[in-house]
Amino acid sequence: MNLSIAHLGPSGNHSEQAALFYVNWLTKTTREQAILCPYPSIAQSIRAVAEGKVQLAVVPAENSIEGSVTMTMDAMWQLDNLQIRLALVMPIVHVLISCATDLGNIKIVYSHPQALAQCQGWLERFLPNVQLMATNSTTEALERLETDLSAAAISSERAAQLYNLPTLASGINDRPENFTRFWVVSQNKISQNKVSQNKNLEEQSLISQSDASHTSLAFSVAANVPGALAKTLQVFAHLGINLSRIESRPTKRSLGEYLFFIDIEANFKEPLLQSALTELLTYTEVLKIFGSYNVLSTDVI
Amino acid sequence: MNLSIAHLGPSGNHSEQAALFYVNWLTKTTREQAILCPYPSIAQSIRAVAEGKVQLAVVPAENSIEGSVTMTMDAMWQLDNLQIRLALVMPIVHVLISCATDLGNIKIVYSHPQALAQCQGWLERFLPNVQLMATNSTTEALERLETDLSAAAISSERAAQLYNLPTLASGINDRPENFTRFWVVSQNKISQNKVSQNKNLEEQSLISQSDASHTSLAFSVAANVPGALAKTLQVFAHLGINLSRIESRPTKRSLGEYLFFIDIEANFKEPLLQSALTELLTYTEVLKIFGSYNVLSTDVI
Structure with a gap:
């Protein structure tokens, strides 16, 4: 069994x-x-x-x-x-998942509040003007990425593979010792x-x-x-x-x-x-x- | 000063x-x-x-x-x-705020996840079939209550007074020692x-x-x-x-x-x-x- x-x-x-x-x-x-x-x-x-x-x-x-x-x-x-x-x-390695062709096209980033907090420095540096939106889990927003090219989500490499979505940036957590x-x-x-x-x-x-x-x-x-x-x-x-x-x-x-x-x-x-x-x-x-x-x-x- | x-x-x-x-x-x-x-x-x-x-x-x-x-x-x-x-x-005393005339009309309850968790027993007993929706604070959903008579929010008595909204039930936390x-x-x-x-x-x-x-x-x-x-x-x-x-x-x-x-x-x-x-x-x-x-x-x- x-x-x-x-x-x-x-x-x-x-x-x-x-x-x-x-x-x-x-x-x-x-x-x-x-x-x-x-x-x-x-x-x-x-x-x-x-x-x-x-x-x-x-x-x-x-x-x-x-x-x-x-x-x-x-x-x-x-x-x-x-x-x-x-x-x-x-x-724990966070990646940025999005169907956008370029970081410049992203207007909103979804993730669990802990993940957003852990990538705050990276977000301020590379996506200073995007809206950050809290979700219940790091995978909740993945389904909407295919239809919304201005959206991104912070999740894991495995989630990107599971949902067959492209990873725009990897290892974006501010502290590598996570x-x-x-x-x-x-x-x-x-x-x-x-x-x-x-x-x-x-x-x-x-x-x-x-x-x-x-x-x-x-x-x-x-x-x-x-x-x-x-x-x-x-x-x-x-x-x-x-x-x-x-x-x-x-x-x-x-x-x-x-x-x-x-x-x-x-x-x-x-x-x-x-x-x-x-x-x-x-x-x-x-x-x-x-x-x-x-x-x-x-x-x- | x-x-x-x-x-x-x-x-x-x-x-x-x-x-x-x-x-x-x-x-x-x-x-x-x-x-x-x-x-x-x-x-x-x-x-x-x-x-x-x-x-x-x-x-x-x-x-x-x-x-x-x-x-x-x-x-x-x-x-x-x-x-x-x-x-x-x-x-900490939680109250149920709603413009509904009766508990039976409520279909959705908004609050901060901690407040929802602290009133879980009361909700299961008196509102077993409602949808529970997490918000960023206990006051976030209050503005929508006036236009949505099927909605309620768990918040404080003071919030009810501030927003001029009726309290349907008071002291609804499961543990009074809060x-x-x-x-x-x-x-x-x-x-x-x-x-x-x-x-x-x-x-x-x-x-x-x-x-x-x-x-x-x-x-x-x-x-x-x-x-x-x-x-x-x-x-x-x-x-x-x-x-x-x-x-x-x-x-x-x-x-x-x-x-x-x-x-x-x-x-x-x-x-x-x-x-x-x-x-x-x-x-x-x-x-x-x-x-x-x-x-x-x-x-x-």
């Missing part, structure tokens, strides 16, 4: 590209076949995994310019039984990944791949306990465990109450990390472990 | 409401008069202060549901000489608020109000130094200083490199915090202190 993989649609966007990279890698390494299932939102892609409608989802976790993808964080926290299988780091990190998410093999005080941490080790380099987790702390955050961070600092990322999200219950998402440069099975997590349990309200996984750069695929 | 206060426009949105609250409070407490200056973006509102075009800006810092306002964080980091004078916590924290930002009285290793911290105390309860700062750490984040957090944990918030933002240089924004429940002038900041200097690359300030709940204005 083919693996089914959810991602944010429509075809041609960066989430689909990341999912395709993953499928190619999977086919090469395990000979497994997969089909892609586009969903209208990131939350729905992740929910499809939690509900067993698909086996995997490939979702953006953070971008080097824009930061965390909050929809992904919120869905990972709200849904149970999810684990991260792999992280994919993909370079990467997005995606997560490949599956159901957790064990029925519950909320770790409670009474649950043996050993059970959690099932979700760790033995050679995996990173571990992700999230936790809430009891509300209005002074020093609660400092205490949890001290656990890691005290044991010399490096956090590669810490991100706070609101609990949505009350202003000033947060969840914390942490990425750790260590395998869940390492004794030091096990010690830290056991200690962490005494300071946290809910602790969710998303497993240990490797990071794959899509440059090498 | 009247104070000039920048805020995100157009009129009727929550930033303008927060700015109005501040003006009322200012008039009551200091008899100072102020005029409001709407700007097309949050970044431009803050830039107007940095460039001396206005004296103050009132900008959203975080919402209890959606989290941090990343544009505000990024602008505060990128621009120099800014300080926070006051924090305002304002309840608050936004705004910052009142001014120029820093001293010429530079980037603290370097060679600069006396004492100079910084100029930007602290003596009775202020909170201090905000941001810092970057030297890239690729293992444990750099843990060390900086340990400084506060070690001295028992409570951080009420920690937020990471990408440096935009490279994936995995972060800045950290920290809110501390202490006055900058307190000796314990001065000790922490002196120690913090040894671990940070750039440290920016946004001053100490009080938090005002707009409920009591």
Whole structure:
């Protein structure tokens, strides 16, 4: 049976590209076949995994310019039984797609607001007088380009190929160091990944791949306990465990109450990390472990 | 001379409401008069202060549901000489505005995507079959309501009054605990608020109000130094200083490199915090202190 993989649609966007990279890698390494299932939102892609409608989802976790993808964080926290299988780091390259024969004929440029923002310098230099128009995705406006020769869209090279449209300029993002990190998410093999005080941490080790380099987790702390955050961070600092990322999200219950998402440069099975997590349990309200996984750069695929 | 206060426009949105609250409070407490200056973006509102075009800006810092306002964080980091004078916590109440005589006649609802998301449950219950249409602000679609009786918009009570339009339902947000924290930002009285290793911290105390309860700062750490984040957090944990918030933002240089924004429940002038900041200097690359300030709940204005 083919693996089914959810991602944010429509075809041609960066989430689909990341999912395709993953499928190619999977086919090469395990000979497994997969089909892609586009969903209208990131939350729905992740929910499809939690509900067993698909086996995997490939979702953006953070971008080097824009930061965390909050929809992904919120869905990972709200849904149970999810684990991260792999992280994919993909370079983001924006191209200008248009049927205009010359840049001088372009009067309007469509794209997602993030893409427009990331190409602002290029646009000011080469298309200073055009109108910029925000769309819901980088591919939404592509259909109208064939009939409107004064229009252009900022999208990906793959989208240009898919829609059979010409690329007028490539690599137009202002910062060449533009990467997005995606997560490949599956159901957790064990029925519950909320770790409670009474649950043996050993059970959690099932979700760790033995050679995996990173571990992700999230936790809430009891509300209005002074020093609660400092205490949890001290656990890691005290044991010399490096956090590669810490991100706070609101609990949505009350202003000033947060969840914390942490990425750790260590395998869940390492004794030091096990010690830290056991200690962490005494300071946290809910602790969710998303497993240990490797990071794959899509440059090498 | 009247104070000039920048805020995100157009009129009727929550930033303008927060700015109005501040003006009322200012008039009551200091008899100072102020005029409001709407700007097309949050970044431009803050830039107007940095460039001396206005004296103050009132900008959203975080919402209890959606989290941090990343544009505000990024602008505060990128621009120099800014300080926070006051924090305002304002309840967000969404209302449904329409010229329709009955909910049953509504076919389309316009609003900002965040407002639509925050009223999703109410919309599913009372308007399950309408089309939801995203706009750039909660006030953008109001002008078309008078001529289109099948349209509605989610906005604020104040917007309904400003545009002289009827409110069909009030308090339609799914979570009543919906608050936004705004910052009142001014120029820093001293010429530079980037603290370097060679600069006396004492100079910084100029930007602290003596009775202020909170201090905000941001810092970057030297890239690729293992444990750099843990060390900086340990400084506060070690001295028992409570951080009420920690937020990471990408440096935009490279994936995995972060800045950290920290809110501390202490006055900058307190000796314990001065000790922490002196120690913090040894671990940070750039440290920016946004001053100490009080938090005002707009409920009591």
